[in-house]
Amino acid sequence: MSRDLLELKSLSVQEIQAILSQAQAFADGEKCTDFTGRIAVNMFFEPSTRTQYSFNVAEENLGLRVISFNPAGSSLQKDESFYDTVKTFDSFGVDVIVIRHSENEYYKQLLGHISAPLLNGGDGTGNHPTQSLLDLLTIKQEFGSFEGLRAAIIGDIRHSRVAHTNFEVMQRLGMEVCTSGPEEYREEGMNYKPFSEALRESDIIMLLRVQHERHASAMQLSKEEYHRLYGLSADKLELMKPKAIIMHPAPFNRGVEIAEDVVECDRSRIFKQMKNGVFVRMAVIKRALGDL
Numbered sequence: 678m679s680r681d682l683l684e685l686k687s688l689s690v691q692e693i694q695a696i697l698s699q700a701q702a703f704a705d706g707e708k709c710t711d712f713t714g715r716i717a718v719n720m721f722f723e724p725s726t727r728t729q730y731s732f733n734v735a736e737e738n739l740g741l742r743v744i745s746f747n748p749a750g751s752s753l754q755k756d757e758s759f760y761d762t763v764k765t766f767d768s769f770g771v772d773v774i775v776i777r778h779s780e781n782e783y784y785k786q787l788l789g790h791i792s793a794p795l796l797n798g799g800d801g802t803g804n805h806p807t808q809s810l811l812d813l814l815t816i817k818q819e820f821g822s823f824e825g826l827r828a829a830i831i832g833d834i835r836h837s838r839v840a841h842t843n844f845e846v847m848q849r850l851g852m853e854v855c856t857s858g859p860e861e862y863r864e865e866g867m868n869y870k871p872f873s874e875a876l877r878e879s880d881i882i883m884l885l886r887v888q889h890e891r892h893a894s895a896m897q898l899s900k901e902e903y904h905r906l907y908g909l910s911a912d913k914l915e916l917m918k919p920k921a922i923i924m925h926p927a928p929f930n931r932g933v934e935i936a937e938d939v940v941e942c943d944r945s946r947i948f949k950q951m952k953n954g955v956f957v958r959m960a961v962i963k964r965a966l967g968d969l
């Protein structure tokens with residue numbers, strides 16, 4: 678079995694459930710495996726708060742030493758390539774490498790060329806496996822299982838690695854998934870539904886940020902129009918099913934896709950998702966180091 682974690686679609690349902698069980702055990706207080714003496718390097722070529730620093734916390738919880746690679750202060754500035762930069766850390770003998778990069782499937786050029794297991798912290802608009810795993814853990818804690826649940830992913834679908842990863846894995850776990858949001862960000866084949874219908878029918882409302890940094894041109898809607906048409910405001914909560922929850926991978930833009938007073942309302946699991954990110958990342962590091 679590969680110790681890499683690049684795309685969830687490469688993992689069986691059984692493997693996904695094993696990671697979630699281990700993450701839940703960590704959440705329940707299971708004593709951490711002690712990987713003292715091992716080294717992790719976190720290489721974030723794109724900005725990140727949650728993924729980068731929760732990997733950092735997870736690695737330290739497991740006893741690893743952590744190197745936080747800083748692209749701006751590295752020899753990338755002297756035209757060293759991405760490939761040679763990663764190869765350099767691999768040749769130092771690090772035990773696990775975490776990478777986020779703006780290029781889809783950046784990892785393909787590394788496969789077979791590095792020894793350390795590689796954990797994908799997000800590639801372009803492609804995959805965000807640890808985000809989906811923490812989303813799944815949050816859903817499992819809430820509902821107990823996945824079969825028959827309905828999720829609506831709402832927002833900038835086309836540019837979202839979270840949408841792409843969750844759309845695939847949630848259906849494989851027996852969930853029904855629809856997407857909604859502005860026409861300019863819709864994607865063919867992703868079961869589009871009008872916003873109010875998606876809100877009424879779903880057990881999980883997953884909101885997404887508009888990913889301006891991936892757009893070739895400015896959004897057609899103003900932020901105010903976006904909020905009016907597709908933002909989750911307090912009055913729209915009444916459309917939701919009684920036990921439906923709100924999720925968001927964050928960072929979120931208060932007053933655009935989510936109203937200020939909805940971020941921390943009773944239905945919101947946004948900060949619980951972030952907490953679960955540490956447990957999930959502990960589980961995937963444990964797996965990468967051959968102990969799961």
Ligand code: CP
Nearest residue numbers: 725726727728926927
């Ligand atoms: N959800 C997520 O990936 O957040 P960051 O970009 O802050 O890591």
